[in-house]
Amino acid sequence: MKKAFYTVFTLALLAALAAAFLLFAPKTHPDPYRLRIGGGQGIGTAAARLQADGIVYNRHILTAAAYFLGIHNKLHAGSYKLPQRVSAWQILQRLKQGNSDTVSVRIAEGSRFSQMRQAIAQTADLQHDTAAWSDEQILKAVDPQATGSPEGLFAPDTYETEAGGSDLQIYRLAYRTMRRNLDRAWEERQSGLPYKTPYEMLTLASIIEKETGHPDDRRHVAAVFVNRLNSGMKLQTDPAVIYGMGKAYTGRIRKADLQRDTPYNTYTRAGLTPTPIALPGKAALEAAAHPSAEQYLYFVSQMDGSGKSAFSHTLDEHNAAVRRYILKQK
DSSP states (O other): OHHHHHHHHHHHHHHHHHHHHHHHSOEEOSSOEEEEEOTTOOHHHHHHHHHHTTSSSOHHHHHHHHHHHTOTTOOOOEEEEEOSEEOHHHHHHHHHHTOOSEEEEEOOTTOOHHHHHHHHHTOTTSBOTTTTOOHHHHHHHHOTTOOSOOTTOSOOSEEEEETTOBTHHHHHHHHHHHHHHHHHHHHTOOTTOSOSSHHHHHHHHHHHHHHOOOTTTHHHHHHHHHHHHHHTOOOOOHHHHHHHHGGGOOSOOOHHHHHSOOTTOTTTSOSOOSSOSSOOOHHHHHHHHSOOSOOOOEEEEOOSSSOOEEEESSHHHHHHHIIIIISOOO
16 A cells, blocks of 8 residues: 555656656747737647747646646737747746737728727737827828828738837838738729729728628629629618718618718719728728629628628519528528
């Protein structure tokens, strides 16, 4: 009995010593390592990446220690520069402090500029220099030549900047990124499109962004709107109406809303909206520059959870699609 106890005790002691070694012994690497933690990311993903890159000995030891410290689900998003010689314990202490070298801000595709401002304002470890500025002041600060609304002029993406730096840097990065994306799409656009300027193409891209997020549908949605513009039909797009309603929108569009004239009501006014209605991503810009060759004029959601739409060439086809997908009539 005593012999069995000593055996178990010895094995437990050896296991503890091994775990301590794996946790506290530093590993040496040729170069400093950059650990990036995304918003909402847990310790499991980070630990797996650290082991795969050879930064720690064992991801399970690191994960267990993180649970012991209570930081497994409290990681601060950002970028952490780790020295060439570092232990798993030292990494955890760095993550516990949450003092990243850089701050990461994610701007979602289809966000409005107001939502971009909110995301930046809620990002800790930034100097919020623009908090009291108007939209116009921010736009002037990033481009003194710019006028009008900033809507659509900033690219949705994930941006990193130095911790403690000015939030204006994020706006500048997003603005320059959109300029590059838009210039490239404009230069490579196909012929026969109803845009006189890159800004008009940006405006339609923002509508495409709000109408569909399904990659298979973007070019067809673009074709619908391009065909309508070329034929003089109204765009009749609900996201534009919602944008024009502003704070009056409470979750659904009523018949009266479709009849109430605003500069963004594409049921009462022909042509494009006066400004973009959201921040379009690169895929939406590409769709606006390269719509499909189909002569579609209508589309309706298939309402099956896939995000896909049914496209039609004629009003009769469209009405049949509405009966099938919206009214669920055979």
